[in-house]
Amino acid sequence: MKYSWVRVLVLVACLLPALVECRVRQYTFNVVLKNTNRLCASKPIVTVNGRFPGPTLYVREDDTVLVRVVNHVKYNVSIHWHGIRQLRTGWSDGPAYITQCPIQTGQSYLYNFTVTGQRGTLLWHAHVLWLRATVHGAIVILPKRGVPYPFPKPHxxxxxxxxxxxxxxxxxxxxxxxxxxxxxxxxxxxxxxxxxxxxxxxxxxxxxxxxxxxxxxxxxxxxxxxxxxxxxxxxxxxxxxxxxxxxxxxxxxxxxxxxxxxxxxxxxxxxxxxxxxxxxxxxxxxxxxxxxxxxxxxxxxxxxxxxxxxxxxxxxxxxxxxxxxxxxxxxNSLRSLNSKKYPAKVPLTVDHSLFITVGLGINPCATCVAGNGSRAVASMNNVTFVMPTTAILQAHYFNISGVYTTDFPANPPVAFNYTGSPANLQTTNGTKVYRVPYNSTVQVVLQDTGIIATENHPVHLHGFNFFAVGKGLGNYNPKTDPQNFNLIDPVERNTIGVPSGGWTAIRFLADNPGVWFMHCHLEVHTTWGLKMAFLVDNGKGPNQSIIPPPSDLPKC
Structure with missing residues (x-):
């Protein structure tokens, strides 16, 4: 396969008052075709700056990051900054057809976001097709200057x-x-x-x-x-x-x-x-x-x-x-630090409670000869997500009708023995989101299912960190299982594993207006439709509202 290249200019700058020294961090990313020799099989792959994995992006807490992406490949391109909270800057989150239309060949787009209240290790990766197989790299967020790690300084x-x-x-x-x-x-x-x-x-x-x-x-x-x-x-x-x-x-x-x-x-x-x-x-x-x-x-x-x-x-x-x-x-050993400086702010009340089954299914497919007229699919609450042709955030912001609906079910349409073997393997199709008011608290119980087979599902939520307050094997019991939730120091994450044949419960505060993808991070399951999105309404005033879209926002 022939690849061309994508040139990405990265400029990192912190926003500080005048006369205060501010170090500007500047990077140039060139995504290019490069021959590699891995497993004695030489082939060209897409790389950033000729490297696989791509270069590490170093920033500090509270830095503002500007990333210009210029697309010169035949594929559409988008970049996701995995785990960056993107407060009010959903335009820069990156999942294609969710928060932006992808960057088409010959076009460019400037990602612009601030790293607020975060420090540690995250990653960046392509968020369209399967390009993240080689288009990925690390994000290292250093603490503010003069702020030490809460552990011994490494050599x-x-x-x-x-x-x-x-x-x-x-x-x-x-x-x-x-x-x-x-x-x-x-x-x-x-x-x-x-x-x-x-x-x-x-x-x-x-x-x-x-x-x-x-x-x-x-x-x-x-x-x-x-x-x-x-x-x-x-x-x-x-x-x-x-x-x-x-x-x-x-x-x-x-x-x-x-x-x-x-x-x-x-x-x-x-x-x-x-x-x-x-x-x-x-x-x-x-x-x-x-x-x-x-x-x-x-x-x-x-x-x-x-x-x-x-x-x-x-x-x-x-x-x-x-x-x-x-x-x-x-x-089971993971716990939030929950110190005075780094408290675990676990929501103690729940405004919106969702019970979401995750798993596989089989739908009819007239052209799938190898599958004997059937296609493997995946779903959440029996809804196989259909990718739109216009980005959902753009449709929401500009009031474009017909792109999505707000009727994603808060519970499975039919109750069954979720970890058993159901008689019905078929799913429904739709581009459905779940709408929540700004600053409401949300609890999601993710339940694995035995449709085809039970399996681990690492589920990633964009736009938020969440607390993993509970997990267990078998079917979730809403009467007894919450009694064992950890509301003191549960681990805080952006991606959580739903155990094979079991469930996990997460809680988060919906304090970030916009449209936020939630999907299985096994790429095959995302491709098959194991995904949905939360639509978080604006709050009061401009500081609780989505910022206006940039002028170079890609068009579909």
């Missing part, structure tokens, strides 16, 4: 991006799946900072190497940028001290294995406290359902200073893909 900070790799073009992979009605092919390898590490069919391939000095502590900013798989992460012989997830500080705890879903981030301290040598770093899939996954483990090396390159590597065995207990040990 060095290192970005570690986990991903997936296909030998074939990812757009061809999903297009073939959509035309057949079947699931797409799984990836050919996992990656750590763009490298799978040594693999059997390509022994000359090296991998990422983390250089450390004995006795010193390092902060790993770990991101799962994979399209379709949750990943375990561990380093042989070393404990990881978790201090942050999704750019929110946590109560520190030590553990040897992390689990990170696509779109999630985890900051962890590691101390080089073992004997000098080389230690294996591993990223492997977590999938406790009978779903096909790429079973290859990506590897890298933690390399102590002074150790010969020819020295043997201390190995570690990654957990099996269905190691639910290992995943739960990590997830």
């Amino acid at each position: 060095k900070e290192v970005v570690v991006i986990l991903g997936e790799w296909w030998k074939s073009d990812v757009e061809a992979v999903i297009n073939q799946a959509l035309s057949s009605g079947l699931a797409p092919n799984v990836s050919d390898a996992h990656t750590i900072n763009g490298h799978p590490g040594p693999v059997s069919n390509c022994p000359s391939q090296g991998g990422f190497s983390l250089q450390v000095e004995a006795g010193k502590t390092y902060l790993l900013r770990i991101i799962n940028a994979a399209l379709n798989e949750e990943l375990f992460f561990k380093i042989a012989g070393h404990q990881l001290s978790v201090v942050e997830v999704d750019a929110v500080y946590t109560k520190p705890f030590k553990i040897d294995t992390l689990v990170i879903a696509p779109g999630q981030t985890t900051n962890a301290l590691i101390t080089a406290d073992q004997s000098s040598g080389k230690y294996l770093m591993a990223a492997s899939p977590f999938m406790d359902s009978p779903i096909a996954v790429d079973n290859l483990t990506a590897t890298a090396t933690l390399h102590y200073s002074g150790t010969l390159a020819s020295s043997p590597t201390s190995l570690t065995s990654p957990p099996p893909p269905n190691a639910t207990a290992v995943a739960n040990k990590f997830v």
Whole structure:
């Protein structure tokens, strides 16, 4: 496939009064076609500045970020700043046909947003088609100058991006799946900072190497940028001290294995406290359902200073893909820091309570020969989301009718044994949003279903952080399960895993007017329709209202 290039100019500037020194941060991103040699299969891919993963964007809390994207590829382009709250600046959120029409070939768009009240690790990625497979990178938000971390200062900070790799073009992979009605092919390898590490069919391939000095502590900013798989992460012989997830500080705890879903981030301290040598770093899939996954483990090396390159590597065995207990040990340990400086402001009352089933389905498809006249789909409350041809935020702001409806159901249309095997596998189609007033509190219980198969679903909410107040296995019981909710120090996130055959409950304050996407971050499920959106009305006055759209807002 032939690619051209996208040039992205990034200018970061903080807004401070005159005569106060303000450091301007300026970046130029060039998304270009680049030949790569991964798994001994050379092919051209879309990259930013010729790199896979793309460059890290460094900002500080309260900085304003300006990103000009100029599209010179044959595909439409949009960029999402995953986890950035985008207060009143939904025009810059990035999901195509939700908050903006995509940037068409030969056109440009200036993203403009301020990083307010956030610090930590997030990511940026393409939010149209499957381009985020290679168009992604890290966002590092440093604290305000003079504000220390609430944990010991590390000797060095290192970005570690986990991903997936296909030998074939990812757009061809999903297009073939959509035309057949079947699931797409799984990836050919996992990656750590763009490298799978040594693999059997390509022994000359090296991998990422983390250089450390004995006795010193390092902060790993770990991101799962994979399209379709949750990943375990561990380093042989070393404990990881978790201090942050999704750019929110946590109560520190030590553990040897992390689990990170696509779109999630985890900051962890590691101390080089073992004997000098080389230690294996591993990223492997977590999938406790009978779903096909790429079973290859990506590897890298933690390399102590002074150790010969020819020295043997201390190995570690990654957990099996269905190691639910290992995943739960990590997830159940997460708590908000909830300190005086960083309190956990959990909503204690609920204005809008939603119970949303998530899962798969099968709909008729006359052209899907491989699927015997059927197509695999996904849904929320039995609604398979249909992408509009005009962005929903634009339709809302300019009062364009016929683009969406506000009747997304707050409950499933029919009650059933959600984690069992229902008789009806078919879903309905629609572009439906759920409308809430400004500053109202929202509780969403996300319930996995056994339609086709139970499965983990990492669900991402745009525009907000939320508190994960509860989770469990089986069907959610609205009478008894809320009695066990954690309303004191639940973990605060922007992406949450709905457990296979279980449920999770989240709460957030709808203090950000606009249209905000909520979807499964397994790209195949989003493509199949496992998505919806919240429409949050304006409040009182301009400071509680969506800012006017920019003059260069893309047109559909």
